[in-house]
Amino acid sequence: MRLRVLAVGTRMPDWVTQGVDEYLKRLPRDFSVDIIEITPGKRGKNADVDRAIQGEGDAMLAKLRDRERVIALDVEGRSWSTERLAANAEQWRQEGHDVACLVGGPDGLDPRLLARAEQRWSLSALTLPHPLVRILLAEQFYRAWTLLAGHPYHR
Numbered sequence: 007m008r009l010r011v012l013a014v015g016t017r018m019p020d021w022v023t024q025g026v027d028e029y030l031k032r033l034p035r036d037f038s039v040d041i042i043e044i045t046p047g048k049r050g051k052n053a054d055v056d057r058a059i060q061g062e063g064d065a066m067l068a069k070l071r072d073r074e075r076v077i078a079l080d081v082e083g084r085s086w087s088t089e090r091l092a093a094n095a096e097q098w099r100q101e102g103h104d105v106a107c108l109v110g111g112p113d114g115l116d117p118r119l120l121a122r123a124e125q126r127w128s129l130s131a132l133t134l135p136h137p138l139v140r141i142l143l144a145e146q147f148y149r150a151w152t153l154l155a156g157h158p159y160h161r
């Protein structure tokens with residue numbers, strides 16, 4: 007199984023990169039998570055936000071692989087417990103599925119990607135900044151792995 011996080015945003019501040027790496031470096035090769043950065047569309051005084059979202063959507067669609075399961079990170083999605091995430095990950099692993107989790111930019115995900123996603127996953131009812139979403143995902147994937155591995159980190 008290959009897990010990928012496709013996330014809008016480049017040149018993250020050090021605290022974000024360090025926070026993400028802190029958890030991802032602990033994962034074994036057969037449960038590794040790759041972060042794929044998507045260049046944000048242009049925003050500004052005269053820039054069209056819809057066009058920016060569409061450009062980000064085009065870039066994400068181009069990166070998706072055939073047969074990859076698509077999970078959209080969406081505040082309005084379903085909330086998963088860590089146990090649910092671990093069970094999902096175990097099922098993906100057993101079925102040999104690769105998985106892409108999609109994180110939108112400042113204006114959210116392109117509706118085409120929300121439509122393409124098999125599931126929408128909410129991390130909380132709070133709207134979170136996208137850099138924090140990366141760190142939370144990294145920690146929760148690590149926590150899910152520790153749960154499956156019977157490691158004391160999850161207790």
Ligand SMILES: C[S@@+](CC[C@H](N)C(=O)[O-])C[C@H]1O[C@@H](n2cnc3c(N)ncnc32)[C@H](O)[C@@H]1O
Pocket residue numbers: 078079080081082108109110111112113114115127128129130131132133134135136139
């Ligand atoms: C700053 S938020 C975008 C807010 C935007 N108004 C929207 O409607 O999506 C950036 C991205 O972070 C992710 N995100 C933010 N809060 C989330 C939450 N509570 N659960 C899951 N994903 C979240 C989503 O992928 C979102 O597209």
